[in-house]
Amino acid sequence: MAEMVDSDKEKMLKNELASDMVPDTPPEMPSTALPDEAKISIYLDGLTAKAGELNPKLQNCMAVAKPFIVLPIQIAMCVAPFYVWAIKWVAITYHALPKNAIQAIFGIALCFFGGTYVASIAAIEAFRQMGFDKVVAELTVVYSQIKLVAKNNQADDVEDKDGDGIADVMQITPQELGQRKVFLAMRSISDPKRLQTAIGALWASYIAVLATLRLEFARTTAFALGIVEVVKYPLLRILSTPVLMMLNSAPASMRLSGEAAKTWTSTIIESSLVFIAVIFAWYLQMIISAFYSGLRGGKMFADGIVALLFENGWMKYVPFVSQPFNPDESYLDEAVGYTVAACGFLFQFFSGFALPFPMNIIFLPLSIIEWFLRIQISMTANPAS
Helix, strand or coil: CHHHHHHHHHHHHHHHHHHCCCCCCCCCCCCCCCHHHHHHHHHHHHHHHHHHHHHHHHHHHHHHHHHHHHHHHHHHHHHHHHHHHHHHHHHHHHHHCCCHHHHHHEEEHHHHCCCCCHHHHHHHHHHHHHHHHHHHHHHHHHHHHHHHHHHHHHHCCCCCCCCCCCHHHHHCCCCHHHHHHHHHEEECCCCCCHHHHHHHHHHHHHHHHHHHHHCCCHHHHHHHHHHHHHHHHHHHHHHHHHHHHHHHHCCCCCCCCCHHHHHHHHHHHHHHHHHHHHHHHHHHHHHHHHHHHHHHHHHHHHHEEEEHHEEEEEEEHCCCCCCCCCCCCCCCCHHHHHHHHHHHHHHHCCCCCCCCCHHHHCHHHEEEHHHHHHHHHHCCCCCCC
C-alpha cells in the first residue's frame, strides 16, 4: 500500500512538473543593473564569518576574493532565466514533434557535436542503463521541493514587517540571515523524508555513473600518465634551471629557501606535465568519440529522415529513388547516413571540437557539466593522478 501511495505521489509530481514546463513570456534583458550586489554580499559575509571560525586564513582568502565571487554570481543570476525559458521551449518542442523527427534532430546534433561532449554523452548513456525513469522520478521530487523553497524565499526577500520601506533581510546580520534562510527552507519542505530518500538515490546513481565512467575512460588517464613517465625526467633536467631562476627572482622577503625552491620546482614541472598530458589524452579521446558519434549520429539522422519521408508519402519527391520505395532494398539511408557522418566528423575535427557562436553560448551549461565530469574522471580514475 505504501508503494502505491508513493507511486501516486510521483505521478502527481510529474504532472506538476509538466505543467511548470509551459514557457512564460521571455525574461526581459537586464539593461541598467545586475542583481542586487548588497544582498549577495550579505550571504558572502555570513559564509566568510563561518569560514573564519574554522580557519582564519580561509576567512582572509574569501574576503580578498569577494569581488571576484560577486560578479560571476550576478552574471549567473542574470542569464539563468533565459536558460530556464529556453529549456521549457525545448521540452514543449520535444513532446510536440513526431518521434522520427526527434530522432533525426538528436542524430544530427550527435553527429556534429558528439566528440565535444564525450563524457556527458557517456554519463547520459550510463544513467539510461541504470534506470533512467527512477532517476527522473527522484529529480522530480527534488525539483518540487526546491520550487517550494524558492517561492517562499522570494516572498521572504521582500518582506517588510516594520513598514520602513527596507526589506527585513537587509537589516539583519549575516549570521541571522543564514539562520533565517535555513529555518525558512525547513518550513518550506513539505516531505523531508521523501526528499532525503530522493537525494540519497540521486547521489548513489551519480556515484555509480562516475564509477562506470572511470572504468570507461581509465585508459585515457593511464595514457596521459604514461606520457608523463616517459618525458618527466628529461624535461626536469631541461626546465629545472629556468623555473628555479623564476622562483629566485622574487623579492628577498618572499623568496623560498634553497631546498624549498628545489622541491617546488619539481612539483610545478610535474603538475604542469600531468595537466598538459591529460588535455592531450582527452583530445585523442575526442577524436575517437567524434568518429563514433559521427557514424552513430549519421545513422540516426538518416533512419529518422527516411522514416519521416516514407510515413508522410513524401518519398516520391526524392530524386534518384526507385518507386515504389522499399526501405529494406534501398541504399538511401546508408548514403545519407555516411555522408552526414563524414561532414560531422570533419566539422568537429577542423573546428578543434570547439562550438561556433552562438552554439557555445546556448550549450554553455552543458559545457560546464562536461568539464566538471572530465576533471572528476581524470582526478579519480587513477590514484597516481
